[in-house]
Amino acid sequence: MKKLEKLSSIKDLPEAPISNVPSLNQKTGTWRVFRPEVDKDKCIKCSICWRCCPDIAIDVDEEGFPIINYDYCKGCGICAHECPKTAIRMEREGK
Amino acid sequence: MVKKIMTGDIAAAWGARLSRAEVIAAYPITPQTIIVEKLAQFVSDGELKAEYLHVESEHSAMAACIAASQTGARTFTATSSQGLVLMHELLHWASGARTPVVMANVNRALAPPWNVWVEHTDMMSQRDTGWIQFYAESNQEVLDTIIMSYKLCEDKEIQLPAMIGLDAFYLSHTSEIVDIPDQDSVDKFLPQYDPMYPLDIENPLSIGSLSMPHQWYSEFRYKIQEAMERVIPKLNQIEEEFYKEFGRKYTGPLELYNTDDAEVVLIVSGAAAGTVKETVDIFRKKGIKVGLIRLRMFRPFPSEELNKALSKALFVGVIDRSFSFGHEGAIFSELKASLYGVKHSPPIKNFILGIGGRDITTDTISRVYNNCFNCLKNNKIDNPVEWIDIRV
Numbered sequence: 001m002k003k004l005e006k007l008s009s010i011k012d013l014p015e016a017p018i019s020n021v022p023s024l025n026q027k028t029g030t031w032r033v034f035r036p037e038v039d040k041d042k043c044i045k046c047s048i049c050w051r052c053c054p055d056i057a058i059d060v061d062e063e064g065f066p067i068i069n070y071d072y073c074k075g076c077g078i079c080a081h082e083c084p085k086t087a088i089r090m091e092r093e094g095k
Numbered sequence: 096m097v098k099k100i101m102t103g104d105i106a107a108a109w110g111a112r113l114s115r116a117e118v119i120a121a122y123p124i125t126p127q128t129i130i131v132e133k134l135a136q137f138v139s140d141g142e143l144k145a146e147y148l149h150v151e152s153e154h155s156a157m158a159a160c161i162a163a164s165q166t167g168a169r170t171f172t173a174t175s176s177q178g179l180v181l182m183h184e185l186l187h188w189a190s191g192a193r194t195p196v197v198m199a200n201v202n203r204a205l206a207p208p209w210n211v212w213v214e215h216t217d218m219m220s221q222r223d224t225g226w227i228q229f230y231a232e233s234n235q236e237v238l239d240t241i242i243m244s245y246k247l248c249e250d251k252e253i254q255l256p257a258m259i260g261l262d263a264f265y266l267s268h269t270s271e272i273v274d275i276p277d278q279d280s281v282d283k284f285l286p287q288y289d290p291m292y293p294l295d296i297e298n299p300l301s302i303g304s305l306s307m308p309h310q311w312y313s314e315f316r317y318k319i320q321e322a323m324e325r326v327i328p329k330l331n332q333i334e335e336e337f338y339k340e341f342g343r344k345y346t347g348p349l350e351l352y353n354t355d356d357a358e359v360v361l362i363v364s365g366a367a368a369g370t371v372k373e374t375v376d377i378f379r380k381k382g383i384k385v386g387l388i389r390l391r392m393f394r395p396f397p398s399e400e401l402n403k404a405l406s407k408a409l410f411v412g413v414i415d416r417s418f419s420f421g422h423e424g425a426i427f428s429e430l431k432a433s434l435y436g437v438k439h440s441p442p443i444k445n446f447i448l449g450i451g452g453r454d455i456t457t458d459t460i461s462r463v464y465n466n467c468f469n470c471l472k473n474n475k476i477d478n479p480v481e482w483i484d485i486r487v
Contacts, residue, residue: 010318015193016315017192018300018303020300020301021304022299022301026305
């Protein structure tokens with residue numbers, strides 16, 4: 001399969017609308033208006049936020065704390081809403 | 096080969112079983128439920144090695160089938176009426192992503208008022224979703240068409256989904272003798288699905304990601320139409336292979352019944368074709384030249400085949416067991432468009448009947464034929480779209 005940029009006619013296209021440019025290249029974090037911030041003092045490392053993130057934008061570090069990947073986090077706020085200890089605050093971007 | 100007496104629902108389940116469907120996502124709805132119940136039984140009895148997914152709606156059933164198909168699994172689901180129209184969004188996705196999902200749809204009327212009996216509006220209203228559409232006349236045809244559909248849909252030159260319609264109750268719950276082909280022959284006819292672009296963790300792909308107006312969206316849609324144009328020749332070829340393997344002959348998108356010298360030809364789809372054939376025989380015994388074209392396939396629409404089959408007819412009646420509000424029956428619209436610009440095209444009239452499962456008898460069809468002969472004699476069509484048996 002050719003790279004998307006190299007395509008010049010319909011003959012270069014695969015039959016189905018697929019591409020080998022991984023979706024990791026599509027950094028959708030710029031859509032974010034509110035940014036989740038983790039307060040490690042309140043966090044109990046329950047990983048509920050990790051489980052609830054619809055964009056797989058939360059990783060867990062070696063100590064068990066959540067790390068938010070701001071390249072992909074769209075700021076939906078589900079993690080903050082689900083956190084049982086209100087350890088995640090949603091801060092307005094650009095402040 | 097074993098002959099058994101079974102309903103259309105059971106025949107559909109056998110079609111999926113013999114095709115070795117690997118993922119079945121199901122949500123129950125009358126009169127389809129028996130199909131997925133039977134498949135659940137096959138899976139729990141260990142007779143069919145498949146992942147059986149209980150989902151929360153038909154929308155989810157189709158989503159699951161699409162995703163499973165993209166991993167390279169052969170997938171099956173079944174639905175009816177409200178369930179099919181709830182799937183609508185995902186039907187577009189299935190064809191757009193070029194997933195060869197095969198689905199049985201028990202043709203049932205849409206509410207309100209509630210009605211679980213046969214009508215074709217459910218499938219007709221999915222006309223533009225990019226699915227291949229079949230309408231069966233018998234339980235045997237349901238089983239055979241499911242097997243053939245996998246071969247057709249999974250072909251590298253097609254890569255499109257297909258739905259097989261079977262009339263509520265007249266097929267779904269009516270027992271007929273069905274020849275069950277043996278598994279070895281089906282395996283020979285239908286090898287394992289070899290996907291073109293399977294999802295694979297080692298070789299990641301993006302499927303259906305954004306395509307801007309200046310990029311390739313138009314071209315991908317154009318490709319769907321190109322594939323659609325290959326469907327009928329491919330189907331003819333597959334039916335020929337099927338005949339060699341199983342000895343049952345199917346005749347492409349149309350079945351012609353006494354059309355060669357017929358003055359009046361009716362067009363019908365679904366199980367009512369049996370009643371029309373019976374009526375043709377009654378008329379023929381009296382020396383009246385009538386014929387029938389059974390439309391087996393509605394998408395792609397077999398325009399050329401119909402034009403050819405109608406080239407000698409003096410009058411054509413189209414029976415639609417569905418209706419497009421604000422206009423006319425769907426088959427009628429499509430056929431008229433196909434005949435536009437064709438030299439010596441016959442006059443054509445639409446008959447709306449059998450709505451919400453209202454019975455279609457030989458008496459009904461006799462009146463339709465006589466209606467056509469009257470129009471022909473008077474050289475005039477007073478009412479081009481006539482609802483039959485409406486108590487006005």
